[in-house]
Amino acid sequence: MKRIETVFDRSKLTLDRGEQAVKDAVTAIRNALRAGTASTKSKGEVAGSNKKPWKQKGTGNARAGFRQSPVWRGGGVAHGPHPRSYVQKVNKKVMSLAFARAVSDKLVDGDVIVVDKFEFEAPKTKLMAKLLKELGVDRTACVVQRDVDDTVVLVTSNLPRIDYSTTQALDVYTVLANRKLVCDKAGYDALLERITK
Numbered sequence: 001m002k003r004i005e006t007v008f009d010r011s012k013l014t015l016d017r018g019e020q021a022v023k024d025a026v027t028a029i030r031n032a033l034r035a036g037t038a039s040t041k042s043k044g045e046v047a048g049s050n051k052k053p054w055k056q057k058g059t060g061n062a063r064a065g066f067r068q069s070p071v072w073r074g075g076g077v078a079h080g081p082h083p084r085s086y087v088q089k090v091n092k093k094v095m096s097l098a099f100a101r102a103v104s105d106k107l108v109d110g111d112v113i114v115v116d117k118f119e120f121e122a123p124k125t126k127l128m129a130k131l132l133k134e135l136g137v138d139r140t141a142c143v144v145q146r147d148v149d150d151t152v153v154l155v156t157s158n159l160p161r162i163d164y165s166t167t168q169a170l171d172v173y174t175v176l177a178n179r180k181l182v183c184d185k186a187g188y189d190a191l192l193e194r195i196t197k
Contacts, residue, residue, distance in 0.1 A: 004114040018101030025098035029173040031086040040080030043068040100195040102175040112181045114188045118152045128155035141180040146190040167191050
């Protein structure tokens with residue numbers, strides 16, 4: 001495996017628009033990851049009778065109508081969370097623009113590393129770790145291929161700061177969350193094709 005020096009037309013790949021699209025896309029992706037399962041019971045849902053705890057007057061206590069009151073221990077929760085969906089709709093064109101902007105910024109900054117192809121004698125994590133070290137990847141990175149290679153998936157799966165993705169599955173958040181993109185030649189070509197459509 002050898003590193004390939006990438007040559008591209010900066011005038012075609014440098015985008016001066018799409019910052020808001022990137023922000024909207026990342027917000028939508030992160031919100032879609034939220035479970036939305038937080039749930040509390042209101043005063044009408046907690047267990048308890050409707051019997052008045054004590055008479056209205058004469059005891060010296062503050063007046064109370066029922067034990068499910070939110071101000072009491074064991075009572076309901078006022079204005080608490082309930083299960084909901086956090087999904088936000090983002091138009092396809094906006095998502096495509098955001099992806100193109102994120103990848104073009106990576107290209108211009110020199111954060112896309114291309115090798116001819118990934119070849120390993122055995123599916124061992126240390127082989128990928130050695131390759132990434134030789135390529136100068138010392139922080140987070142995403143390994144990108146055009147098609148899924150089971151061996152490459154295996155050698156990257158145990159590296160804590162390394163992600164794996166195919167070109168089509170790659171999204172804006174993954175691009176931005178990783179310092180480097182490490183592609184094979186086929187994956188790099190597919191990436192350029194995707195952002196220049």
